[in-house]
Amino acid sequence: MVLNSGKSGAVLLAVTWVLLILTGILITLGYQAQLESLLYTGYKEELEARAAARNLLQLVIHRLQHDESAYDAPGTIDFPFDLAYGLGYTYAAEVELWDEGSRFNLNNTPAYMWRSFFEDTPECYTVVQQWFFSQDNVPYSTPAVVRQRYLFAVEELGRLPRADAIAAYKDQIYPELTVYSPALFYLLDGETFLALLKRTGQDYGATTEMAMIDTFNRNRWDAMYQAGLFELIGRLGLPVFPDIAKLETLITTEGFLNPNFISPRHLNAVIGAPPVNSVRLYELRAIQEATPFISLDYFDAYLKEVYGENYPAYVRLYFTLKTRIWGVRIRIMGATGTSFSLTAVLERSREKALTSWAVKILSLEEERVAAGEGGTGFVE
Amino acid sequence: MSARLLSPGWKRSKAFFAGRGFTLFEVLVTITLTGFILLGILTVLQNATVFSWRSYTRGDKERVLRLVTRRLEEVLGSAYLCPYLGEELPLLTGDPQGFSLPVCREGVPGRAGFVLRGGALIYRWEGIRDGEVKEETVVTRLPEGAFSYLNGKTGIWLSLWQEDYYPRLVRLRLNWRGAEAEAAGLLPDLILPILVGTEYGIE
Numbered sequence: 001m002v003l004n005s006g007k008s009g010a011v012l013l014a015v016t017w018v019l020l021i022l023t024g025i026l027i028t029l030g031y032q033a034q035l036e037s038l039l040y041t042g043y044k045e046e047l048e049a050r051a052a053a054r055n056l057l058q059l060v061i062h063r064l065q066h067d068e069s070a071y072d073a074p075g076t077i078d079f080p081f082d083l084a085y086g087l088g089y090t091y092a093a094e095v096e097l098w099d100e101g102s103r104f105n106l107n108n109t110p111a112y113m114w115r116s117f118f119e120d121t122p123e124c125y126t127v128v129q130q131w132f133f134s135q136d137n138v139p140y141s142t143p144a145v146v147r148q149r150y151l152f153a154v155e156e157l158g159r160l161p162r163a164d165a166i167a168a169y170k171d172q173i174y175p176e177l178t179v180y181s182p183a184l185f186y187l188l189d190g191e192t193f194l195a196l197l198k199r200t201g202q203d204y205g206a207t208t209e210m211a212m213i214d215t216f217n218r219n220r221w222d223a224m225y226q227a228g229l230f231e232l233i234g235r236l237g238l239p240v241f242p243d244i245a246k247l248e249t250l251i252t253t254e255g256f257l258n259p260n261f262i263s264p265r266h267l268n269a270v271i272g273a274p275p276v277n278s279v280r281l282y283e284l285r286a287i288q289e290a291t292p293f294i295s296l297d298y299f300d301a302y303l304k305e306v307y308g309e310n311y312p313a314y315v316r317l318y319f320t321l322k323t324r325i326w327g328v329r330i331r332i333m334g335a336t337g338t339s340f341s342l343t344a345v346l347e348r349s350r351e352k353a354l355t356s357w358a359v360k361i362l363s364l365e366e367e368r369v370a371a372g373e374g375g376t377g378f379v380e
Numbered sequence: 381m382s383a384r385l386l387s388p389g390w391k392r393s394k395a396f397f398a399g400r401g402f403t404l405f406e407v408l409v410t411i412t413l414t415g416f417i418l419l420g421i422l423t424v425l426q427n428a429t430v431f432s433w434r435s436y437t438r439g440d441k442e443r444v445l446r447l448v449t450r451r452l453e454e455v456l457g458s459a460y461l462c463p464y465l466g467e468e469l470p471l472l473t474g475d476p477q478g479f480s481l482p483v484c485r486e487g488v489p490g491r492a493g494f495v496l497r498g499g500a501l502i503y504r505w506e507g508i509r510d511g512e513v514k515e516e517t518v519v520t521r522l523p524e525g526a527f528s529y530l531n532g533k534t535g536i537w538l539s540l541w542q543e544d545y546y547p548r549l550v551r552l553r554l555n556w557r558g559a560e561a562e563a564a565g566l567l568p569d570l571i572l573p574i575l576v577g578t579e580y581g582i583e
Contacts, residue, residue, distance in 0.1 A: 018421075025425060029432055036439060043446050050453070054575070065581050108464060150465055152508065155487020159509075182464045199466025250464055347463075358581040365484075366457040 046368060049332045049340035052091040053366070056330050057344060059087050060095060064326065064348050065357045071321035072099065073260035073292030092333040099261035100345055101181045101325030104269060106132070107150045108183035108250075110192045117269040123165040124173065131160045146209065147195045151179050176263045180325050180345045180362055182252045185232055186224055186317045187270060190216035200246035211239045224314040229253050255317050256324040259299040260292045271307065271315055280306045296321065324348055325362070331369075341367045444519055444556055445567055451503060451518055452572050455492045456550055458483045459576040469508075472574070474541040476526040479550065480504065494518070496525045501554075524555040546577040 060079055069076060079095040104117055111129055118125035132150075133143040151157065154177045157166050166173070183196055190213030197204075197212070204212065215238050223235040229251060230244050257270070264284045268274070274281050280302070293299040296319060303311055325347055332340040345363040350356075402410075460482040461471065469489070472481040480493030489508040494501055499522050505514040529541040532548030541547055552570040 022421070025428075029428060032432060032436065036436075039443075043450070046450070050457075057575075061580050105464075150468055152460070152462070152465070152469065152482075152489035153484045153487045156489070156509075158487065179462055180464065196466070199468060201467050246466075250466055356581055358579060360579045361576050362461055362463065363484075364457060364459065364576050366454070 045334065045339070049334065049368075050366065052093065053330045053332050053340050053342040056084060056089060056091070056093055056095065056332075057328065057342060059084055059089055060097070060328050060330075061346065061359045061361075062087070064346065064359050067322075067357065071260065071292065071294050072258060072323040073294075073321075074289050075292070077323070094331040094333070096327075096329040096331075098327040099258050099323045099325070100178050100327035101256045101323060102258045102261040102263075102266070103176055103178035103181065104263075104266045105178050105181045105183075107179055108181065108192065108196070109187060109269070110189040111147075112189070113187070113269040116273060117265055118173075119265075119268065119273070121169050121173070124169055127160055127162050127165050128157070145213070146191055146198065150199075153179060176265055178325070180347075181256060183250055184255065184257075184318060185229065185251050185253045186255075186314060188216070188220070188251070190214065190220075196247065196250050197242055199250060200243060202242060204240065208239060215239060224312075224317070226317060227253065253317075254324075255319045257318050258321060258323050259296075259302075259319050260288050260321065261323065270318060271303070271311060274306045275308060293321065322348075339369060341369050343367075441556055441567060444554075445570070448501060448519060448552065448554070449570055449572070452494065452550070452552065452570060455481070455483060455494070455503075456572050456574050458485065458492075459546060459574050460484045460489070461546070461576045471544060471577075472529070472541055472546055474527055474529055474547075474550075476528065476539045478502075478504075479527055479529075479541065480506070481546075482508070494527075496522065496527075499523055499557075501525070521557045522554055523557050526553050527551065528553075546574045548578075549573055 132147040223232040328344045330342040343365045347360045478495035480491045491506045500520045501518045503516045528537045529547035530549035554567045
């Protein structure tokens, strides 16, 4: 074939152009279809992960409701995948459970306990105390008699004025703090009690406030026994009788600290510093892991070892072996690692008439961990 | 001519390259065939383009639904409730034009919510500590829309919510005005749960 006539090249060029145009059009259309498909697939995976996490939370709640064990301790509260699989769950996921209620709550405990809690980090105590009690946002302002602020989340500590003092101890302190536990009546002092009253909407004059604090602090030792809130507050002889119905949502008379999860720092705060030569307090973590307390009598024996014979008998009112406030973290594993995370705080309680536990969701936080491609198709 | 037409291709090529050229008939047949082919191609392309555009436009509705669902789920799925803070933090407040509720993201407490304003759905954040307000338009071209709230205790949908507990469900009814006339219309209702505050095993 002779190719240099100058005419066969025109046909070849025309065919090439047509093919190029067709290819271009097909690529454009194909790209649109691929993009749409990718967006939809990403969104579908996200929905599936969210649904899977919420389903697993329901299984965790189911398990907590039907828990017949005598005590909760490290090792007994795990939620292994085999258990989830046995309940009909097949998604790849991790579940982490912890005792949120046995952590220390700065909102509901007296300031003198904070000093014990932050014994080895006094700069943290100073920052926290000043923030809670300052009447304005200026550091070193005149402190108020009653705390003026409350933490909504533990992580807020990192945003307080002069929070750099706390930042260094963040990993050490944050896991031992919570905002989700109620106030325990036996651990209150006059100031904390008045702060709780104010949180229910009560407003008193300055004189009445001082009288309330003083009366509470004087008479509280007459109310250190197991009874209902109405009876215990009745024993205090307060100048103004508070609205018990509102207070009952904030204060409990049922101990909720679990000796199998409480930290030495927290124990130190609620009972007091042990004698100088006592080393058993710092063995608490090892004891909880290896030989958990299966009855409060064992814990009582441990406290005697740590504090000697002279610690007060009412301390037993603080504790329970069945965890009340639970923390749950569920991680749904996608093809490229964790794709969705759900963190919840649950409150478990049992009324006398009920055979199983009642569980209430106090908090829920859902997060897409790996925000990969896909999604809604809109720029967000 | 017929002999030429019937002659093998290589012979014709040979004649062509010999400088004899094409007959008028050959040229007309070629042009006609090319015309048919191009017409077919153009029709297919036109149909494909129209189909693609229509499906893309119809997809707008779905994308709006996906976007609004995700944004609502992000907020409603992170509702904050700490009963041991007392009356410090009012829970969900809402009306047909929008709602706000407390959320705590990475330790920052604030009120997050959505407002239907000027034909747009707007996300609104208000920091509790610093009072910082941020607004972000999520979707535009919404001529109508209304929120309502299901009271879990009574089972009734309400257009106003100011209770001291969370509604069981939040519903958003939207009327979408797409770029194409046929894409406009009512979107399916979005009904999303608020899990926080739910109690299990309470008889």
